[in-house]
Amino acid sequence: MIELILEERCAACNKCVEICPTNVLAIAPDRIPRIARQEECETCFMCELYCPHDAIYVGPDCEKPQPVDKGAILVSGLLGEFRRNHGWDEWANDPHYTNEHWQMENVFLRARDLVKAGQ
Amino acid sequence: MSISSSGDTLHLEADVLIIGGGLAGTWAAAAARQAGASVILADKGYCGTSGVTATAGPGHWWVPPDPPELRENAIRNRQKSGFGINDPEWMARVLAKTWESLPTLHGFYDFSKDETGATRYRELRGPEYMRALRKIVDSLGVTVLDHCPALELLQRPDGSVSGARGIRRQKGGAWQVNAGAVVLATGGTSFLSRLLGSHTNTGDGYLMAAEAGAELSGMEFTNYYTVALAGTNMTRSMSYAFATYYDEDGNRLPIPPGPDIIRPLAAAMLKGKVFCDLSRTPEDIRAKVPIISPNFMLPFRRWDIDPYRDKFEVTMHGEGTVRGIGGLRIVSEDCGTSVPGLYAAGDAATRELVAGAISGGGNVNSAWAVSSGQWAGEGATRFAVRQRGRDSGRPIGQAGLRPVSQHAVDLRATLSVVQNEMLSYDKNIFRAGEKLKRSGEVLDDIWKIFRAHALGNGADVLRTRETAAMLATARWSAASALARDESRGMHQRDDRPQTDARLEHRILVGGLDKVWTSGDRSRPLELAS
Numbered sequence: 207m208i209e210l211i212l213e214e215r216c217a218a219c220n221k222c223v224e225i226c227p228t229n230v231l232a233i234a235p236d237r238i239p240r241i242a243r244q245e246e247c248e249t250c251f252m253c254e255l256y257c258p259h260d261a262i263y264v265g266p267d268c269e270k271p272q273p274v275d276k277g278a279i280l281v282s283g284l285l286g287e288f289r290r291n292h293g294w295d296e297w298a299n300d301p302h303y304t305n306e307h308w309q310m311e312n313v314f315l316r317a318r319d320l321v322k323a324g325q
Numbered sequence: 326m327s328i329s330s331s332g333d334t335l336h337l338e339a340d341v342l343i344i345g346g347g348l349a350g351t352w353a354a355a356a357a358r359q360a361g362a363s364v365i366l367a368d369k370g371y372c373g374t375s376g377v378t379a380t381a382g383p384g385h386w387w388v389p390p391d392p393p394e395l396r397e398n399a400i401r402n403r404q405k406s407g408f409g410i411n412d413p414e415w416m417a418r419v420l421a422k423t424w425e426s427l428p429t430l431h432g433f434y435d436f437s438k439d440e441t442g443a444t445r446y447r448e449l450r451g452p453e454y455m456r457a458l459r460k461i462v463d464s465l466g467v468t469v470l471d472h473c474p475a476l477e478l479l480q481r482p483d484g485s486v487s488g489a490r491g492i493r494r495q496k497g498g499a500w501q502v503n504a505g506a507v508v509l510a511t512g513g514t515s516f517l518s519r520l521l522g523s524h525t526n527t528g529d530g531y532l533m534a535a536e537a538g539a540e541l542s543g544m545e546f547t548n549y550y551t552v553a554l555a556g557t558n559m560t561r562s563m564s565y566a567f568a569t570y571y572d573e574d575g576n577r578l579p580i581p582p583g584p585d586i587i588r589p590l591a592a593a594m595l596k597g598k599v600f601c602d603l604s605r606t607p608e609d610i611r612a613k614v615p616i617i618s619p620n621f622m623l624p625f626r627r628w629d630i631d632p633y634r635d636k637f638e639v640t641m642h643g644e645g646t647v648r649g650i651g652g653l654r655i656v657s658e659d660c661g662t663s664v665p666g667l668y669a670a671g672d673a674a675t676r677e678l679v680a681g682a683i684s685g686g687g688n689v690n691s692a693w694a695v696s697s698g699q700w701a702g703e704g705a706t707r708f709a710v711r712q713r714g715r716d717s718g719r720p721i722g723q724a725g726l727r728p729v730s731q732h733a734v735d736l737r738a739t740l741s742v743v744q745n746e747m748l749s750y751d752k753n754i755f756r757a758g759e760k761l762k763r764s765g766e767v768l769d770d771i772w773k774i775f776r777a778h779a780l781g782n783g784a785d786v787l788r789t790r791e792t793a794a795m796l797a798t799a800r801w802s803a804a805s806a807l808a809r810d811e812s813r814g815m816h817q818r819d820d821r822p823q824t825d826a827r828l829e830h831r832i833l834v835g836g837l838d839k840v841w842t843s844g845d846r847s848r849p850l851e852l853a854s
Contacts, residue, residue, distance in 0.1 A: 227370030
């Protein structure tokens with residue numbers, strides 16, 4: 207579930223409020239958006255992907271909140287990792303993050319070949 | 326399109342209303358617009374992130390037209406694996422439509438090239454795919470209503486559907502769209518199982534259509550499950566192709582490789598915790614996983630688990646009618662339902678026509694969404710042209726909106742009964758007649774109370790209707806599974822292990838206060854070619 211919107215990074219563009227499919231967030235006048243309905247979060251990570259400022263942290267637990275230490279998250283290297291691996295925004299032309307989703311079928315074939323080879 | 330407003334209700338008019346803005350809904354909106362209709366698309370969440378495609382990566386059913394034997398063989402194989410209830414003509418139509426459709430995303434989706442330099446159209450990454458479709462519907466002039474869940478359909482005196490109404494959950498108040506025809510692209514339902522991306526998919530379209538008199542089909546095929554790291558919803562399956570499973574004592578479980586892991590894994594999970602590692606994954610694939618499926622590693626990284634080295638506990642999340650197959654019955658080649666002016670696309674419709682009695686998985690289901698979406702959008706446009714005037718019909722929602730007498734009904738408790746009957750491995754995977762009969766009785770009992778007394782108020786109205794939809798869907802599923810008195814495809818009955826040739830037909834289901842089932846003897850579905 208979404209755990210943090212980091213004030214130090216958030217530009218209050220409210221993009222996350224717009225794109226959250228389950229309407230977890232709310233606009234707060236002259237402030238950063240508020241996590242208004244955390245229990246509705248479906249842990250889809252879409253807010254992280256759409257946040258150009260890497261200001262959001264979603265915890266993996268999809269059943270209950272799991273509070274995290276903000277300082278630890280800020281230095282963890284986890285913020286923005288998802289958006290970078292997707293090659294979004296400023297990462298679009300970085301050859302390390304080329305979209306290789308098309309390899310999915312090959313991966314399944316490799317797994318099948320391993321089984322055939324008895325490994 | 327015209328706009329007016331009375332009180333706190335936004336009134337809109339359009340030729341075609343699309344309900345649901347996921348994969349099928351966006352393709353439907355684009356096709357209706359290109360056929361000349363004015364189009365409104367209402368999404369419960371945000372069109373672009375809502376639904377199960379946005380968190381996934383569909384690899385459409387994709388077979389080249391030349392040489393023709395390729396498609397003939399693909400169809401023949403699928404007929405065999407679909408256990409006789411799919412239809413070769415629909416399969417051919419879907420293969421052709423998908424093949425011609427995906428290249429039209431050029432300019433909106435940044436297609437990858439493989440090592441031979443060939444453009445890869447087939448496998449599209451979910452968030453990018455849905456972002457592209459959102460850009461397409463915006464560029465075509467579709468009016469998109471985000472965060473506008475539909476609550477009920479409107480119906481004309483002649484029985485045809487004339488629009489819908491719902492709530493504006495960010496802007497406040499209500500909306501009503503009077504339309505010539507309506508496409509339901511509301512997705513399937515996982516009964517809120519915590520399947521990735523399915524939280525908005527609560528079967529609303531099934532309930533709304535049934536209230537208008539529509540039938541469903543294939544609702545017994547609702548028992549596909551997908552593995553995830555315990556405590557998470559990360560049901561991305563690719564990396565589990567290399568999984569090794571263990572019991573609580575660390576003994577390796579004899580789970581056969583391949584697709585048939587659900588029953589043996591469920592049997593093991595009923596005995597105790599099941600663990601897994603991905604140590605068989607080749608090094609070069611490990612390095613690529615973050616740029617193939619970027620979300621897969623997120624939970625492991627954040628919990629500091631190395632899945633290639635550590636054993637981690639796994640669970641399975643039920644897919645309901647998502648990777649299951651059932652949905653609204655399709656009665657015409659333009660994806661019309663049995664109600665005039667009401668069309669169904671994607672997981673809101675039955676996918677038996679193409680998938681048969683086994684899961685459509687990502688391939689067949691996404692090809693179906695692309696194709697059925699466009700056929701439904703075009704069909705709705707033709708219906709709207711014939712329908713002169715935009716006179717408003719009557720709102721027809723029942724359970725949760727118009728109770729006989731209002732008493733408080735516990736939504737959480739109701740959902741928990743539905744989930745217990747529809748998701749528990751014991752009842753839903755290891756099916757038997759007696760268990761299904763009992764499920765039907767339990768669900769009927771709570772339906773009676775819910776129908777008579779539940780009334781959604783204010784912010785509760787959406788969850789009330791969602792709960793009603795899941796409860797109704799569960800009843801159709803239990804009744805269909807009981808009526809299919811045999812084992813076929815994903816539907817395995819421990820008390821009827823054989824396939825019965827007399828049941829080689831689709832099973833229809835419907836009804837609200839009284840659920841009925843019947844055999845669909847009309848196959849093969851007639852196609853005016």
